[in-house]
Amino acid sequence: MFKAVKTQLSYVKRALSNICIVGAGPAGFYAAQHLAKKVQETQIDIIEKLPVPFGLVRYGVAPDHPEVKNVINTFTKTAQLPNVNFYGNIELGKDVSLQELRQFYNIVLLTYGADKNRSLNIPGEHLTNVIPARQIVGWYNGLPENKNLKINLDVETAAIIGQGNVAVDVARILLTPIEELQKTDITHFSLERISQSKLKKVYLIGRRGPLQAAYTIKELREMLKLKDCVTVWRTKDFDNIGNDIIEKLPRPKKRIAELMLKSVKEQENLEQAKVFSPVFFRSPVNILGENCVNQLELAVNVLKGEDISSQASSMTEEKELIDCELVISSIGYKSHSVDLSLPFDDKKGIIQNTKGKVDVGLYTSGWLGTGPVGVILTTMSNAFGVAENIIEDIPKDNLFNTEKPGFSGLNAILKEKNIQIVDWTGWEKIDKYEIAQGEKTGKPREKVVDIKVMLEIAFS
Amino acid sequence: MALNVLRQTVKVKNLLFKTISFRYASGVQPLGQPELNKKEIDITFVKANGSRIKTKGKIGDSLLDVVVNNNIDLEGFGACEGTLTCSTCHLIFPKEIFDILPSKASDEELDMLDLAYELSDTSRLGCQIILTENLDGLEVTVPATINDARS
Ligand SMILES: Cc1cc2nc3c(=O)[nH]c(=O)nc-3n(C[C@H](O)[C@H](O)[C@H](O)COP(=O)(O)OP(=O)(O)OC[C@H]3O[C@@H](n4cnc5c(N)ncnc54)[C@H](O)[C@@H]3O)c2cc1C
Ligand code: FES
Numbered sequence: 001m002f003k004a005v006k007t008q009l010s011y012v013k014r015a016l017s018n019i020c021i022v023g024a025g026p027a028g029f030y031a032a033q034h035l036a037k038k039v040q041e042t043q044i045d046i047i048e049k050l051p052v053p054f055g056l057v058r059y060g061v062a063p064d065h066p067e068v069k070n071v072i073n074t075f076t077k078t079a080q081l082p083n084v085n086f087y088g089n090i091e092l093g094k095d096v097s098l099q100e101l102r103q104f105y106n107i108v109l110l111t112y113g114a115d116k117n118r119s120l121n122i123p124g125e126h127l128t129n130v131i132p133a134r135q136i137v138g139w140y141n142g143l144p145e146n147k148n149l150k151i152n153l154d155v156e157t158a159a160i161i162g163q164g165n166v167a168v169d170v171a172r173i174l175l176t177p178i179e180e181l182q183k184t185d186i187t188h189f190s191l192e193r194i195s196q197s198k199l200k201k202v203y204l205i206g207r208r209g210p211l212q213a214a215y216t217i218k219e220l221r222e223m224l225k226l227k228d229c230v231t232v233w234r235t236k237d238f239d240n241i242g243n244d245i246i247e248k249l250p251r252p253k254k255r256i257a258e259l260m261l262k263s264v265k266e267q268e269n270l271e272q273a274k275v276f277s278p279v280f281f282r283s284p285v286n287i288l289g290e291n292c293v294n295q296l297e298l299a300v301n302v303l304k305g306e307d308i309s310s311q312a313s314s315m316t317e318e319k320e321l322i323d324c325e326l327v328i329s330s331i332g333y334k335s336h337s338v339d340l341s342l343p344f345d346d347k348k349g350i351i352q353n354t355k356g357k358v359d360v361g362l363y364t365s366g367w368l369g370t371g372p373v374g375v376i377l378t379t380m381s382n383a384f385g386v387a388e389n390i391i392e393d394i395p396k397d398n399l400f401n402t403e404k405p406g407f408s409g410l411n412a413i414l415k416e417k418n419i420q421i422v423d424w425t426g427w428e429k430i431d432k433y434e435i436a437q438g439e440k441t442g443k444p445r446e447k448v449v450d451i452k453v454m455l456e457i458a459f460s
Numbered sequence: 461m462a463l464n465v466l467r468q469t470v471k472v473k474n475l476l477f478k479t480i481s482f483r484y485a486s487g488v489q490p491l492g493q494p495e496l497n498k499k500e501i502d503i504t505f506v507k508a509n510g511s512r513i514k515t516k517g518k519i520g521d522s523l524l525d526v527v528v529n530n531n532i533d534l535e536g537f538g539a540c541e542g543t544l545t546c547s548t549c550h551l552i553f554p555k556e557i558f559d560i561l562p563s564k565a566s567d568e569e570l571d572m573l574d575l576a577y578e579l580s581d582t583s584r585l586g587c588q589i590i591l592t593e594n595l596d597g598l599e600v601t602v603p604a605t606i607n608d609a610r611s
Contacts, residue, residue, distance in 0.1 A: 034535065067543030074539060218545075218571040252574035375575060377548055380536050381605050 018406030025055020027366020093338030124287025356386030426458030
């Protein structure tokens with residue numbers, strides 16, 4: 001109700017300048033927060049492909065990490081500011097083009113994230129039960145495009161390729177006792193599948209050594225403490241890590257190295273428990289199987305270079321075969337270009353930019369501009385920084401000198417295409433509905449995974 | 461081990477509850493109104509650009525509570541609302557104060573600190589620092605949050 005009035009008001013106050021932010025994830029919300037605070041008399045519209053906001057906070061962050069999602073409260077406050085609007089169910093590149101947006105808005109900030117995944121590019125990647133981690137994350141978190149994921153958990157061993165926090169998240173969700181998972185907002189269909197899982201062992205395979213592993217210490221500590229699961233290391237992987245090396249590491253690396261070494265020393269193989277097994281110095285070269293994967297061939301690597309943090313892996317002739325009936329590739333997310341005019345760096349998978357600036361009046365921030373690395377803090381810091389640069393450019397580049405129609409221009413073309421726009425009130429209805437559905441089964445929320453249903457609820 | 465995990469969850473829950481209740485309180489209560497006759501002490505936040513924000517905090521509150529309850533303008537501070545999962549509440553203490561802080565950092569706090577920008581030997585997470593009387597006059601440095609794009 002309140003929101004509807006607000007929208008109409010913004011039609012009246014048309015003398016404003018207009019900023020459009022594309023993508024309602026952390027980068028979009030944090031940039032909006034900073035701009036709303038610092039730039040006077042400006043309307044900020046956040047448009048989002050899905051009918052629902054929050055990007056990877058909703059669809060990436062693991063269901064058993066609800067505390068991380070508290071940022072949603074801050075984002076909600078931003079969305080409710082008088083000069084900020086959320087418009088969901090609008091996809092840049094499909095429903096509206098970049099050229100059109102730039103005609104309607106004085107400034108366009110692209111924060112549409114990285115929603116593709118890198119492929120392994122090795123033989124056998126097409127085999128059944130070889131699945132990108134991104135899809136598994138989407139499946140357990142209720143991302144509409146992954147709701148029908150085909151995954152067979154009637155298997156004993158899985159190999160995850162990659163050692164970032166996403167890889168650890170997936171390993172943890174697959175190994176966590178079901179009693180723990182059912183208290184989270186994990187989707188009911190994935191919960192059911194995981195409850196019948198026969199999985200006993202999950203490998204976490206990395207190209208380089210323990211000192212170069214990408215996971216952070218908090219995620220590792222969680223694995224070490226996981227109920228009914230033991231972490232089994234290959235002692236040999238730690239052969240060259242002596243005290244002399246550890247003492248010289250910067251504090252974060254030193255602490256995680258010490259934690260790993262402690263765990264290596266204390267490790268025991270309990271009969272009953274499930275096994276989490278990090279494996280280092282291995283690159284996948286071949287996935288084997290008839291229809292379904294049953295083995296993974298790994299090349300043995302050695303490290304080259306002096307500096308520990310930048311040591312590169314180099315394959316030797318030696319190979320290792322491991323039996324596994326599920327292979328999960330977790331070697332990174334990747335952005336894509338929504339418009340041919342964008343200077344897109346295919347190799348890095350980002351839009352080329354200088355401190356966020358792409359062109360006069362066109363900016364990017366978050367994973368789309370930095371690459372898919374770092375935590376919400378990293379994204380926040382980048383978004384504040386890019387927003388600050390925009391503020392400096394406004395007078396320099398005369399960004400507010402032309403009057404532009406803003407949302408009314410956008411709305412006109414969306415109307416023509418019959419596109420339903422979900423505003424904040426619409427999201428609040430979906431939010432309420434999900435929480436109510438969750439209550440029925442003792443979960444904090446049961447996500448709606450069908451876009452059609454989301455729209456029905458939003459417009460009910 | 462299981463007990464440890466349990467304790468951790470309980471702790472996190474309490475913290476969460478506390479922050480939320482104060483969050484509501486901050487909306488209705490005028491600044492500095494004495495609640496439960498708790499004693500207040502002086503605190504100064506020193507921002508990266510050198511500006512100083514002087515405020516008061518109640519004994520028993522965390523430094524995150526102080527920021528939230530007094531609407532201190534520290535952008536992005538306390539994103540996870542005191543649940544030890546974000547490190548946006550990173551603060552740097554003078555050495556002599558750091559040494560007398562009422563609690564030492566837990567492994568979990570150090571884990572989060574390891575992700576913070578400008579980590580120093582006297583860094584702590586503000587949501588984990590509970591005010592005591594001997595912290596009266598405390599001056600803490602707030603590291604810059606605007607990093608990447610500016611450097
Ligand atoms: C599996 C996983 C787990 C994570 N866990 C944690 C964690 O525990 N703690 C932590 O601090 N960080 C975590 N992160 C990192 C964190 O999620 C990112 O730092 C952050 O979400 C990046 O924000 P962003 O806004 O750049 O991108 P995103 O969050 O991806 O937001 C992009 C938004 O743009 C929308 N969009 C995409 N295409 C279009 C289009 N064409 N038009 C309009 N909108 C579009 C998307 O739907 C999305 O809402 C995790 C990341 C992943 C992948
Ligand atoms: S508020 Fe997130 S760690 Fe302190």
